[in-house]
Amino acid sequence: MKSVYDNEMKLEFLSKSNNEAFARISVAAFASQLDPTIEELADIKTAVSEAVTNCIIHAYEDAEGIIQIKCKIFATSIVIEISDNGNGIENVDIAKEPLFTSKPDLERSGMGFTIMESFMDEVKVESILGVGTKVTMKKFIKKKEPTEEEGEEGAKIFTSFRI
Numbered sequence: 001m002k003s004v005y006d007n008e009m010k011l012e013f014l015s016k017s018n019n020e021a022f023a024r025i026s027v028a029a030f031a032s033q034l035d036p037t038i039e040e041l042a043d044i045k046t047a048v049s050e051a052v053t054n055c056i057i058h059a060y061e062d063a064e065g066i067i068q069i070k071c072k073i074f075a076t077s078i079v080i081e082i083s084d085n086g087n088g089i090e091n092v093d094i095a096k097e098p099l100f101t102s103k104p105d106l107e108r109s110g111m112g113f114t115i116m117e118s119f120m121d122e123v124k125v126e127s128i129l130g131v132g133t134k135v136t137m138k139k140f141i142k143k144k145e146p147t148e149e150e151g152e153e154g155a156k157i158f159t160s161f162r163i
């Protein structure tokens with residue numbers, strides 16, 4: 001059964017580096033409906049930033065292409081799908097290894113996927129060489145119960161800072 005919390009959105013934008021901040025802030029704004037803590041929101045922003053940066057730098061390199069983000073929220077979780085139609089990844093298992101980078105010359109750290117995996121609860125990477133890549137990430141957002149002293153109003157004030 002569909003809960004009142006269920007919601008979804010879709011974004012499409014060009015693989016310009018300026019759009020990395022746009023993507024991260026847009027997803028955070030959407031995720032704020034779940035009343036995440038500032039820390040949970042920071043985790044989501046960091047993971048989105050890594051995935052989008054990968055599309056800009058690795059998928060399209062010097063070319064320009066479309067990055068798509070689909071985002072769904074449920075009562076206690078958010079699912080974010082970030083995809084491109086770029087170069088694709090030859091071997092996903094190797095790409096996901098900490099410190100692996102195909103662009104050491106650009107001073108990449110090779111930690112993007114490791115960061116996504118540590119800040120989100122689930123990360124799935126699907127890629128076809130020459131076709132594109134889709135990264136699906138899920139994070140559980142704990143439900144916040146107001147304490148007795150805070151009551152309903154206190155809880156509202158406490159969570160009113162959102163992005």
Ligand SMILES: Nc1ncnc2c1ncn2[C@@H]1O[C@H](COP(=O)(O)OP(=O)(O)O)[C@@H](O)[C@H]1O
Nearest residue numbers: 054058059095101102108109110111112113133
């Ligand atoms: N969207 C993508 N399209 C093509 N290749 C990618 C994509 N995302 C990641 N990769 C490949 O996976 C490697 C590891 O990514 P990551 O862990 O973020 O490290 P870094 O970006 O620092 O190289 C990249 O060096 C690149 O080869």
Ligand SMILES: [Mg+2]
Nearest residue numbers: 050053054112
């Ligand atoms: Mg990266």
